[in-house]
Amino acid sequence: MPPVIPNGSEMLPTVSASAGEASGAAGIAVERSEATVRWRPSRHARRLLTLAAAGLLLATITRRPELAGVAAPALLLLGAARPPRPSRIGVRVRLTTTRLYEGELAAVDVAVDDASHDVRWLLQADRGIEPASATAVNGAVARFTFTVPRWGRRRVGSVALVLHDRWRLAEGRVSYTLPAVDCYPHPAVQRTRVVLSRLPNRLGEHSARVSGEGVEFTGVREYVPGDRQRAINWPATTRRGRLQVNTFAAERSQDVVLLVDATSDVGEPGSSALDLGLRGAAGAARAYLDGRDRVGVITYQWGGARWLAPSLGRRQVYKIIDTMLAADAGYARGATFRRLPRAALPPGALVVAFSPLLEQRFVEALRDMRERGFSLMVVDVLNTEPPTRLSFADSAARRIWRMEQQAIRFSLRELGVPVVHWDGDAPLDLPLAPYTRRPLVVRR
């Protein structure tokens, strides 16, 4: 289960503004504001006016009094309707959250302090927003729900309030532009973790191969001065005639660096290589942070890399996702992939790369990292192939392309880099299963 996103009411700033001001200010949620209503004749009123005007005009031109009578009912309706039309009105528009995951429901709550008019709310959703409820609702209070199917920063759209008088001859309008929302990639399901055989000397939750103060029993040895009395194994002591003590595995944490290849985005939008890479990295970040590991991220893209140093804690998940989503700005940061600082890529860290392995320079960078002694693992997120065509040249090119891809994966495996394929639907635990059952041996 992804983490609970805090309610948007805690995050959104509250301002007091008129509708005219608020409608132009994207990124602001308006709470309890006084809105200026713009009144105008309704379509019904305009039609009645046309009937009356045409009747009177033709009566005058043709000098036929019965045509003036045709105008009478319409004029009566228009003349008798003198409803109160308030110029300002109390309106509340609130977005429940500005951060959500793909496919997650969010809502816009709207309310108006007016009981004398018929009220209609309209949601005009922007591109990339899918309404999950009716987009037009009658009543003083309404709630529109929506989802965002694909990650990214999205403008929600606008909400329009339409007020009708008792006879629906005049209508007042108020419009609000809703703030943009940040949609995070839906994290892949991962419950198990790949653990290195050699862990840094830092307290954590993974059982290390060295003895320590953990809870996992590793063996029995002879007592030496300084050992704790409660560790004495009395049955073994009785059998051997000398004091024996239990030994336990030390519990350590590891550094994990997630490497996301953002150079290639191939496949259907929504399940492309970049979509799967981001979802897999988000799921892995959450799984390793749940295991008290320090997790960081490096996003590889054209012209350089954007990185976030490994760290602990729940907030790190959001920092990692924010770093991945802001990958477009990576070049400005000035870091290149070949010259990453030690903080971004600590020695002895486990590097998990999510890539379709289509970019040759990225593959070369992986080889380079392996030769420098990093423990690498590649999750292959390529789930598409060149289109099938009937011509011989096309089918030959397709075969050559496949062989090239197989060769790239083979060469990485030869270097000791496990390459697992992930289709994006199954949990990440499945392809990683061969490597999560036992510690991944670190080879220098």
Next chain:
Amino acid sequence: MGPPVGGPEPAAGAVTSRGAMAAAGPRLAAIVLGAACIAWTATPVRHTGLATTALVVSIIAVTAGALRLALSDVPQPEDDYFLAAHVRAWLAFLAVLRLLPWEEIAVAVLLWLEVQHPARPWHTAALGAGLLAYLLAVHNAESGAEHLIGRQAKLLIAGACLLALGAGFAMLPAAGPGAGSTLLRVLAAAAVVAAAALVLPA
């Protein structure tokens, strides 16, 4: 996933067969009233150029208004690139249907068609009632407002009386020869209508 929303869904989401019938009723009424107004005005058919043109335009306007009402639930798709020709044509057709004020055109043209016929006061008064009913039915179909006719019943009765009064004015024999007397009758009828509109309370 922590759901950021809770509470009940808006009740407007459910579409039942009863709701569909309730929505289709006013639309059907508007279409029938529009067709009836055309038939009422056109008979007896006159074959002068202006009358034929007015008849064709009124048929087009009423048909387009009916199509607009029937297709009012079809959503306008998002702008997109490289649309197929038939999709572009369909979008243009929808845009034209929703852009022009078809009912207003129909009302004006039908009155013009009525003028093409010789004077027939009660026929014209019935046409006025029919046009008002047509506009009210269109408004009901568009807005889904309930009890709108009931709220305006008193005014509609007063309007019908004035309509009959207008027809009655037309049937009175002229006070004297010349064009001035007929113009005076028209002005008198218009004055009665205006006075009633000003005097009646909201």
